[in-house]
Amino acid sequence: MSVPVPRGPAVATPPAARVPRRRERGVAGLLLAGPFALLLAGTVLAPVLYALYLSLFTERLAGLGFDGPRQVFTAMGNYAAVLGDRAFHDSLGNVALFALVHIPVMLGAALLLALLLDSAVVRLRQLWSLAVFLPHVVPVVIGGLVWAYLYSPGIGPLAAVLPFDPLSDVGVLPSVVNMATWQWTGYNMVIFYTALQAVPREVVEAARADGAGPVRVALSVKVPMVRPTAFVALVFTVIGSLQLFTEPLVLRGFTGSVTSTWTPSLYVYEAAFIAGDHGRAAAASVLLAVVCAALSALVMRLSARRSG
Amino acid sequence: MIRSRWTSVPAVHLVLLLAALYSLLPLVWLATSATKSLGEFSTTSPFELGQWHLGANLAALFAQEGGIFLVWVGNSAFYAGGGAVLGALICAACGYAIAKTRFPGRRLLFALTLAGVLVPTTALALPLYLLASQLRVVDTALAVFLPLLTNPFGVYLARVYAEAAVPDEVLEAARVDGAGELRTFFAVALPMMRPGVVTVLLFQFVGIWNNFFLPLVLLTDPELFPLSLGLFQWSTRQSQFPQYTPLVVTGSLLAVLPLVVAFLVLRRQWRAGLAAGSAR
Numbered sequence: 411m412s413v414p415v416p417r418g419p420a421v422a423t424p425p426a427a428r429v430p431r432r433r434e435r436g437v438a439g440l441l442l443a444g445p446f447a448l449l450l451a452g453t454v455l456a457p458v459l460y461a462l463y464l465s466l467f468t469e470r471l472a473g474l475g476f477d478g479p480r481q482v483f484t485a486m487g488n489y490a491a492v493l494g495d496r497a498f499h500d501s502l503g504n505v506a507l508f509a510l511v512h513i514p515v516m517l518g519a520a521l522l523l524a525l526l527l528d529s530a531v532v533r534l535r536q537l538w539s540l541a542v543f544l545p546h547v548v549p550v551v552i553g554g555l556v557w558a559y560l561y562s563p564g565i566g567p568l569a570a571v572l573p574f575d576p577l578s579d580v581g582v583l584p585s586v587v588n589m590a591t592w593q594w595t596g597y598n599m600v601i602f603y604t605a606l607q608a609v610p611r612e613v614v615e616a617a618r619a620d621g622a623g624p625v626r627v628a629l630s631v632k633v634p635m636v637r638p639t640a641f642v643a644l645v646f647t648v649i650g651s652l653q654l655f656t657e658p659l660v661l662r663g664f665t666g667s668v669t670s671t672w673t674p675s676l677y678v679y680e681a682a683f684i685a686g687d688h689g690r691a692a693a694a695s696v697l698l699a700v701v702c703a704a705l706s707a708l709v710m711r712l713s714a715r716r717s718g
Numbered sequence: 719m720i721r722s723r724w725t726s727v728p729a730v731h732l733v734l735l736l737a738a739l740y741s742l743l744p745l746v747w748l749a750t751s752a753t754k755s756l757g758e759f760s761t762t763s764p765f766e767l768g769q770w771h772l773g774a775n776l777a778a779l780f781a782q783e784g785g786i787f788l789v790w791v792g793n794s795a796f797y798a799g800g801g802a803v804l805g806a807l808i809c810a811a812c813g814y815a816i817a818k819t820r821f822p823g824r825r826l827l828f829a830l831t832l833a834g835v836l837v838p839t840t841a842l843a844l845p846l847y848l849l850a851s852q853l854r855v856v857d858t859a860l861a862v863f864l865p866l867l868t869n870p871f872g873v874y875l876a877r878v879y880a881e882a883a884v885p886d887e888v889l890e891a892a893r894v895d896g897a898g899e900l901r902t903f904f905a906v907a908l909p910m911m912r913p914g915v916v917t918v919l920l921f922q923f924v925g926i927w928n929n930f931f932l933p934l935v936l937l938t939d940p941e942l943f944p945l946s947l948g949l950f951q952w953s954t955r956q957s958q959f960p961q962y963t964p965l966v967v968t969g970s971l972l973a974v975l976p977l978v979v980a981f982l983v984l985r986r987q988w989r990a991g992l993a994a995g996s997a998r
Contacts, residue, residue, distance in 0.1 A: 438899030439819030446812035446873055447827055453865040454834045457845035464845065523737055531727045532734070540985075541738035544745065547981045549928040551946040552970045555953055556744045559751070560764075565963065566747070567764040596741060600989070653838050656930055663954040675840045682844040683935065691844050699841035706836045 458699075464692035465489065488693035497671040498694065505673050508587055509651040516591045517598060517643060521636075524602035525628045539603065543596035550593065554660035557589045562664055577665035582658075589657045594650075598643050605639035606632055645709040649702045655679070674698050745974065752971040756964050775968040782965055786940055790948040791972070794927055797863060797944055802923035805867045809922075810915045813876025814907055818884060819899070828877070834870035843935040850936060862936045866926045872918040879914025880907065917987045924977065945973045 465488050469479040492498050523542060527535055545553060560566035561576040568576055576585040609632055617631045655675035662668045670684065671677040674694065682691035747764055752775060754768030762768055779787050815821065816828050842865070850861040884907045892902045908915070933947045940948065949969050956962040981988060 435819050435899050436821045438903070439815040439821030439824065441900065442811040442815035442819070442903060443821065443824070443827060445808045446831075446868075447823075449808070449864065449868040450827075450830060450834055450870065453846065453868045454837055454842065454870070455830065457842045457849060458837060460845035460849060461841055464848070519737070523734065526730050526734055529730060532730055538734045538738055540982075542734075542741045544978065544981070545741050547924065547977045548745070548974050549930070549946050549977070551928075551930050551950050552973050553744075555949065555966060555970055556748050558953075559963075559967065560744060560747060565759045592741065592744065595737070604989075649838075653840055655840065660950065660953065663950075663957065678840050678844070679935075682847075688844065688848070695841040695844060699836075699838055702838050703833075703836045 461692045461696055461699075464688050465696050466689075468689040469687075484689065488689040489697065491690055492694045492697060497669075498674070498677055500669075501671050501674045501677045504583070505651055505654055507583060508590075508654060508673075509648060511584070512587045512590050512651060513644065513647050515587070516595050517640065517647065519591070520595050520598035520643075521602050521633070521640065523595070523599045524606055525632060527599070527603050528606040528632070529624060529628070539596075539600060543600055545592050546594065546597040548593070550656040551660060553593050554589055554657045557585070557592070558661055558664045561585055577661070577667060579667045582661060582665060582667045586654070586657050586661065590651075590654070594647070598647075601639060601643055602636055605636040609635045641712065642709055645705055649705055652698065652702060748967065748971050748974065752964075752968045754964065756960060759963070771964075772968070775964050779965050779968050779972075783940070786948065787969055789941060790943050790945045793859075793942060794944040794946075794973075796859075797866060798923050798927040801863060801866050801926045802919045805869050805872065805922045805926075806915050806919035808867065809869055809872035809876045809918050810880075810908060810911055811903065812873045813878075814880040814884070814903055814911065816873070817877045817880035818886075818889060818907065831870045831873050834868075835874065839931050843931055846932070847935050857937055857939050857942065859942055862933050862942070865932055865936075866929060869918070869922050869925070872922060875918055876911070876914065879911050883910045883914065913987070916984075920980070920984055920987050923980070927977065945969070949973065 466483060466485060467481045468484045468487060470482045523538075526532060527539060532538070548556075560568045563569040563575075574584075575581045613635075614627055614631055617627050622630065653675050654673045658668045658672045658676060659679075662670070662672075669676075670680045675698070678691050678695045678698065681687045681694060685691075743765075750765055750767050751759065753770055753772040754762060755771045755774070758768040758771065812827075812831075816824055816831075846861075846865055847856065850856045855861045888906060888910070889902055892906045893899075897905065927944075928946065929944075930946050930950070933944050934950075937943060937947065940951070943951070949966055952962045952969070953966050956966065
């Protein structure tokens with residue numbers, strides 16, 4: 411099967427330059443950019459094109475099936491199959507519910523903690539920010555395993571303390587939300603705190619001089635000024651939520667309540683590597699990538715407009 | 719100025735303390751649990767130390783399946799260490815080339831790099847696997863190493879750093895002194911970009927150390943697994959074989975420690991990278 415591998419800029423030779431120095435500079439540029447250009451072409455661009463190609467084909471057994479499966483062009487058939495698949499709908503429903511709880515809780519907590527760190531009265535600022543950021547440096551798999559143990563009756567304390575079973579059918583959603591919130595609150599807190607540092611002190615002082623209390627200053631002066639940062643964080647969190655994969659996969663080893671197609675990413679994994687339906691898996695992953703890219707493009711457009 | 723109850727000094731610190739406890743207690747649990755035998759998980763309270771079983775747990779961990787845990791540690795160190803050093807250098811060279819040299823296709827390369835930032839790993843995993851199997855490199859270190867090496871966001875950062883930290887006059891001066899273009903990059907520009915390159919290196923190290931999806935898809939030979947994949951695979955067995963639980967717990971603690979140490983030592987680079995990340 412021929413795969414259209416996009417050529418990087420490495421093929422074209424620079425136009426004959428009058429100054430040999432300039433040509434040397436062009437060649438040096440190619441040499442320096444070449445390794446990355448090849449990596450990008452081989453490990454990102456070629457796979458993306460290949461996924462698009464795969465998504466248009468399906469495997470059918472020809473005749474009595476003795477010849478093995480044959481690749482058959484289906485045009486949008488795989489996309490239709492994915493969009494009509496109950497399991498795919500359920501996976502979208504799960505990440506939608508997850509995002510609905512996780513995003514306000516996590517970003518709200520991150521913003522609150524950043525405002526507290528930025529307030530005038532706080533002591534040991536460095537210590538708090540280090541402590542809350544630390545979960546972010548824990549690998550997602552390890553963080554997932556630690557929480558899964560904490561949820562497990564007989565091993566961790568949470569099953570006995572919580573009013574519900576964190577590994578039951580209704581319990582896994584809050585459990586996964588908690589895993590992601592633990593990992594990402596500190597990261598976004600530091601992002602917000604960095605943005606708050608850029609708020610001009612004179613503006614804050616002026617508001618104080620006008621008699622605004624600390625809460626009023628935070629809500630009416632500081633929060634509006636970090637709104638662009640919050641917007642970017644929001645979109646990246648939405649994209650991250652859409653791609654939710656590792657936390658539910660880890661939990662699958664501890665409870666049967668997480669199905670093999672619990673999130674869209676798990677759906678892709680299941681279709682590709684368990685069901686072996688490459689066309690359907692490719693179509694689902696293309697759909698997922700298009701939604702993520704559209705959201706990213708939206709945030710880039712909006713932030714460019716703001717700074718431009 | 720009147721302060722309400724909710725913004726009093728103790729209230730502010732109480733909230734921060736709760737957040738810090740929520741963040742740290744799971745890691746404290748991991749550390750205390752690594753000292754327990756399997757039976758002690760149910761007989762001791764969660765944050766209490768066990769009968770100091772840590773030595774036995776470590777011995778069991780290193781002996782399991784012919785000492786494969788140490789192989790995983792070595793693999794992770796190789797993928798993350800080699801990938802970070804080589805990847806940061808590749809990113810720096812490409813970012814510098816895009817910012818400071820003129821070559822045909824420069825704009826196209828940068829546009830494709832930005833597009834590459836947007837592509838989720840989920841969309842790459844299956845085609846990478848199929849491409850690797852056609853090239854007969856599935857289940858080789860190379861198949862997982864090359865995709866992990868590719869860091870479009872690192873190139874974007876390196877370009878920003880090259881523009882900010884390397885003045886054109888300095889490059890001109892080096893050229894006047896007769897330095898070749900490649901020599902100018904390695905001897906003049908790269909040292910000036912060093913803080914930025916260290917940030918890229920750090921983020922790529924952590925990114926590769928944490929990466930799970932690609933090894934999960936591309937590797938089946940346990941001898942090639944990174945730590946996170948190996949521990950995950952053990953964790954899927956523990957519902958049938960509970961003796962894996964102390965192994966996974968102790969192994970997880972050992973997997974977290976190098977990152978915590980790297981983070982504490984290199985705090986400043988972290989912050990610089992996060993600031994750059996928030997501006998993207």
